[in-house]
Amino acid sequence: MFFLKFVIKNIFRHRLRSILTIVGVAVAVLAYGLLRTLVGLWYAGVDRASDTRLITRNSISLIFPLPVSYLERIRGVPGVKKVAYGSWFGGIYIDEKHFFANYAVEPKSYLELYPEFVLPEKEKSAFLMDRKACIVGNRLAKTYGWKIGDLVTLKGTIYPGQWEFVVRGIYHGADRTTEERVLLFHWDYLNEAVRQTAAGRADQVGFYIIGVTSPAVAPDVAVAVDALFKNSLAETLTETERAFNLGFVSMTEAIMVAIQIVSYMVIAIIMVVAANTMAMTARERLGEYATMKTLGFTAPHIGGIIFGESVAISLAGGILGVVLTFPAAHWIEVELAQYFPFFSVSRETILLEMLAALTVGVVSGIFPTWRGSTIRIAAGLKRIG
Structure with missing residues (x-):
């Protein structure tokens, strides 16, 4: 003392x-x-990746697409429970300063594979029934003051044009680490428009998301999926969601x-x-x-x-x-x-x-x-x- x-x-x-x-x-x-x-x-994003989700993309690069016809063959692989698909849309809202992620996805299976996106059943049903609908994260909706029924217009970059979507749902994250600045809309809506303007780019997706029965079978499923499309015009690279996210992180x-x-x-x-x-x-x-x-x-x-x-x-x-x-x-x-x-x-x-x-x-x-x-x-x- x-x-x-x-x-x-x-x-x-x-x-x-x-x-x-x-x-x-x-x-x-x-x-x-x-x-x-x-x-x-x-x-x-690496730490919170799911052990039961795999990501399949083009083996050359993510910017190269895959045929949507791969879907049924992937579903037939032992250990696969559910498959969703989608494409990075890359649309611009207002201008480049207002950046947020936006994807065209197969809505039903995508939401089932991502239970951390919590959406009321009424809003979920409205989203699934309306092909022009979109859902947005709670933070994104608060940023721009969006409400259910609002019209959102994105300027296409990868897919040129003005794209209009109706907000049918606002999801919340299951916990505070869940990304709530994402806009999701129907892949079919995108594909139908592309088929009319650029038929050669239709029926193609940017990635597949594979839900497996257990983490133990994930390596075998990844090898089996890639073996299906070996020596094809669009070979695949399948990896865990953690490895996929880590690939983006490693760039920086x-x-x-x-x-x-x-x-x-x-x-x-x-x-x-x-x-x-x-x-x-x-x-x-x-x-x-x-x-x-x-x-x-x-x-x-x-x-x-x-x-x-x-x-x-x-x-x-x-x-x-x-x-x-x-x-x-x-x-x-x-x-x-x-x-x-x-x-x-x-x-x-x-x-x-x-x-x-x-x-x-x-x-x-x-x-x-x-x-x-x-x-x-x-x-x-x-x-x-």
Whole structure:
């Protein structure tokens, strides 16, 4: 308790310096936590992928289509429970700034394979019965103020023209990690229009989604599906939903690595600043430490006071940074919902933030502690006056 009082009094001897150091550590910890959360969210789609869903696409690239006639042959593969199909539409609403995912899908089987899209039965029935209908996620509907019965017009890019859809349902995610910024409409509606304008592109899909009976049979089903179409004009590549999502994430892996490096650099920079602050403090008090030694204080006593002050300042900044992380994450989730459907700070991130703050305190306190505890009495007393 005696040493704790010493540490607290020393912290407030230079209030402005201590406050600025605490704020600096807090900002660094806050930045570290938010950047780490961003990286984690980038991989969230991989983590929440289903073990019982496979994705089949063209083996060359996703941009190349597959015949819709593959459907029945895939259904006949042992271990396959249900099959859906669809195509990336890539339509633009208003302009390119208002981007959101939009797909043409076979509606009934697609919704059965994605139970995380929770849709009231009445709205689901209305969607299935109306070929011109679409369903949208709750966040997307709130962004643009869409209601049931509203008309939504998308400008086609892959499929040119003005495409009109009637909102027949607004789905909610089964949990907060479910993407709620998606528009889904009937693949048949797209195919009929394409058949009239570009017959050569009709009866083709971008991907198949395969629901398997259990995760254990997924590898065998993937091999069997690809074997069906080997040496055909459109060979397939079938992989788990996790592997499929990971393929997209890997395209931006260099960016994620760069963000992680920046987060570590932020901590390293504040570590240097804190170390300089503590070294300055110790240098100013060398005379005091020499006096304390003459009064009977040992090197461990003096070292403990200096080291404790460094750790206390850093932990205070860490706690402040953790506290600020939650309102900052909430602001990002609300104001940048278009880019971050959810921005949740995990318990692991909080622990790492506190560990980072503790590391700053320990590292920045090593040199001042050594210098203060090893000062010779005569050399220290020369600094007095």
